[in-house]
Amino acid sequence: MDTKKLASALIPDTDLLPLEEYERMYPPRDLKKGAEVTRLAPSPTGFIHLGNLYSALADERIAHTTGGIFYLRIEDTDEKRRVEGAVESVIRSLKYFNVNFDEGAEIDSPLNSYGPYYQRRRAAIYRAFAKDLIERGLAYPCFCTEDELNKVREEQTANKLITGYYGEYAVCRNLTEEQIYANLAAGKPFVIRLKSQGSTQNKLTFRDRIKGEITVTENDQDVVILKSDGIPTYHFAHAIDDHFMRTTLVIRGEEWLSSLPVHIELFKVLGFPMPAYGHTCSLMKVDGGTKRKLSKRKDPELSLDYYRRAGYYPVAVVKYLMTILNSNFEEWERKNPEADYTQFKFTIEKMGKSGALFDLDKLNDISKTELSKLSAAQMYDFLNGWVQEFGTDSDRAHFADRAYIESILALIMGIGGKKRRKDIERAEQGVRLIAYFFDDAFAPDRSWRFDADTVNAVISSFAALYDPADDNQAWFAKVKEVAAQNGFAAEMSDYKADPSKFKGSVADVAEILRIAITGMPNSPDLCTIMGILGRDRCLARMNAAMLN
RNA sequence: GGCCUUGUGGUCAAGCGGUUAAGACGGAGCCCUCUCAAGGCUCAAUCCCGGGUUCGAUUCCCGGCAGGGUCACCA
Numbered sequence: 315m316d317t318k319k320l321a322s323a324l325i326p327d328t329d330l331l332p333l334e335e336y337e338r339m340y341p342p343r344d345l346k347k348g349a350e351v352t353r354l355a356p357s358p359t360g361f362i363h364l365g366n367l368y369s370a371l372a373d374e375r376i377a378h379t380t381g382g383i384f385y386l387r388i389e390d391t392d393e394k395r396r397v398e399g400a401v402e403s404v405i406r407s408l409k410y411f412n413v414n415f416d417e418g419a420e421i422d423s424p425l426n427s428y429g430p431y432y433q434r435r436r437a438a439i440y441r442a443f444a445k446d447l448i449e450r451g452l453a454y455p456c457f458c459t460e461d462e463l464n465k466v467r468e469e470q471t472a473n474k475l476i477t478g479y480y481g482e483y484a485v486c487r488n489l490t491e492e493q494i495y496a497n498l499a500a501g502k503p504f505v506i507r508l509k510s511q512g513s514t515q516n517k518l519t520f521r522d523r524i525k526g527e528i529t530v531t532e533n534d535q536d537v538v539i540l541k542s543d544g545i546p547t548y549h550f551a552h553a554i555d556d557h558f559m560r561t562t563l564v565i566r567g568e569e570w571l572s573s574l575p576v577h578i579e580l581f582k583v584l585g586f587p588m589p590a591y592g593h594t595c596s597l598m599k600v601d602g603g604t605k606r607k608l609s610k611r612k613d614p615e616l617s618l619d620y621y622r623r624a625g626y627y628p629v630a631v632v633k634y635l636m637t638i639l640n641s642n643f644e645e646w647e648r649k650n651p652e653a654d655y656t657q658f659k660f661t662i663e664k665m666g667k668s669g670a671l672f673d674l675d676k677l678n679d680i681s682k683t684e685l686s687k688l689s690a691a692q693m694y695d696f697l698n699g700w701v702q703e704f705g706t707d708s709d710r711a712h713f714a715d716r717a718y719i720e721s722i723l724a725l726i727m728g729i730g731g732k733k734r735r736k737d738i739e740r741a742e743q744g745v746r747l748i749a750y751f752f753d754d755a756f757a758p759d760r761s762w763r764f765d766a767d768t769v770n771a772v773i774s775s776f777a778a779l780y781d782p783a784d785d786n787q788a789w790f791a792k793v794k795e796v797a798a799q800n801g802f803a804a805e806m807s808d809y810k811a812d813p814s815k816f817k818g819s820v821a822d823v824a825e826i827l828r829i830a831i832t833g834m835p836n837s838p839d840l841c842t843i844m845g846i847l848g849r850d851r852c853l854a855r856m857n858a859a860m861l862n
Numbered sequence: 863g864g865c866c867u868u869g870u871g872g873u874c875a876a877g878c879g880g881u882u883a884a885g886a887c888g889g890a891g892c893c894c895u896c897u898c899a900a901g902g903c904u905c906a907a908u909c910c911c912g913g914g915u916u917c918g919a920u921u922c923c924c925g926g927c928a929g930g931g932u933c934a935c936c937a
Contacts, residue, residue: 467934
């Protein structure tokens with residue numbers, strides 16, 4: 315068969331360059347030894363989730379700790395999946411979590427000399443190489459229809475055979491020249507398939523940077539490399555792009571492991587050296603007693619938007635991910651509490667091999683801790699950012715008074731004390747937490763543990779003594795005085811010695827006052843809260859509490 | 863089902879031939895204390911099972927079992 319003629323018939327494009335030309339256009343990158351070039355290559359659905367962030371973080375850290383490049387390539391070979399504005403959305407979402415690209419699609423960078431970074435715009439490169447493969451007899455046209463393919467697959471399944479287009483099932487592999495040209499003349503649509511040279515009898519061991527040594531079975535499937543619309547499949551585009559964009563390390567989900575044999579063969583027939591690979595394990599969750607991969611349809615917590623909306627501190631999400639990415643990260647952080655996470659020596663070899671369960675408790679803990687390190691001003695900015703985007707009108711009105719909010723924050727966070735408090739876990743919860751500082755949001759839940767007479771007596775005794783000018787000590791002395799006046803123990807030790815002699819202790823008196831002022835039995839230092847609220851509101855709340 | 867892959871406390875996990883089998887989150891308790899939070903201390907809790915190899919296996923080998931992934935003109 316005249317494959318050269320066939321190639322021209324199949325791919326008559328006139329804009330294809332000689333193959334060596336592409337090598338010249340995209341020369342090896344001039345980077346220092348050990349520098350890794352990594353990439354994130356999403357399809358433009360606009361939905362990037364925790365799993366994407368997880369691997370993007372690994373890509374970004376590795377590139378930037380080795381002095382390499384992290385770029386963004388858009389895999390838009392499937393027209394059906396395209397969503398408007400998706401690329402900007404990917405960039406924006408990742409930027410929120412401090413993951414930034416050095417080059418690539420929609421990235422304004424002088425480094426952008428390996429583009430275009432949209433696969434659809436790279437059609438000529440793929441087609442040039444597909445044409446070459448056809449000329450070399452390593453690829454051929456296939457006219458099988460979807461129905462025919464499905465029928466074969468059903469047969470194979472019924473006979474417990476391996477499904478797919480291979481060996482005797484690769485019927486178009488043996489088409490005669492006449493048949494091919496007849497089909498072409500009839501205008502039948504066709505795809506280009508790789509004429510696989512492999513055999514499943516052959517096994518080889520492959521070294522994955524994360525998984526270690528894995529055994530792979532040689533590919534024998536005549537996979538589609540060019541779809542009927544002339545656009546490549548993922549496999550073909552991957553081999554060509556990662557070669558010409560000079561990727562040194564491909565980090566991708568472990569769901570790709572099973573198509574690794576195809577990629578190995580593709581790199582081989584194309585004559586490209588293979589990049590290193592690291593297949594990451596996926597984030598799991600427990601569902602109905604068993605583990606399963608986090609799913610974008612079932613699990614809202616997979617969406618990055620979920621974390622923004624709930625007001626998680628972005629650095630906390632990143633650090634949580636770092637703890638599962640490199641399990642020695644936590645230890646390092648404890649030793650270097652002041653250091654930025656980017657100073658951590660991230661290594662791909664430390665990455666876990668098995669799927670980690672997503673642990674919300676852990677995230678919450680990290681988030682609380684991160685947030686507790688902020689200054690009142692920083693906390694205001696963070697909370698306010700959330701309020702402006704997701705808060706209610708009332709929240710926005712409250713946050714208009716920066717000084718007032720910051721004074722509350724200083725108390726809630728324990729700023730100035732020996733140890734910071736960790737009350738604020740995320741913005742949404744933090745904003746709700748301080749609601750009682752605003753009269754319009756004050757919704758007391760007055761569950762008294764004493765009868766009305768006692769409550770009223772305690773409150774009125776305190777109201778009579780209350781002086782806003784008192785410092786903490788003077789204030790507490792008065793609480794003790796109120797306790798003594800009303801049959802409560804002023805000293806805890808007295809109460810503990812013989813509880814039967816008292817109605818309760820100072821702690822109970824403080825609780826009554828606390829409920830009156832904050833509407834809750836628990837809060838940070840009451841004296842300070844009263845100071846922030848001011849005399850008038852304190853008196854009003856005490857009065858209101860007595861009414862019922 | 864075939865192929866690939868994983869298996870240390872509830873979770874994330876160190877350890878990889880001899881250890882009292884780290885640590886963190888979560889849980890329980892104690893202390894501190896006007897409550898809560900924070901903090902300090904303490905406790906409970908683990909090597910999937912069965913065979914080997916070995917003086918000795920959580921660590922090595924084999925076989926089970928269980929989990930996960932994948933079998934498209936989607937990526």
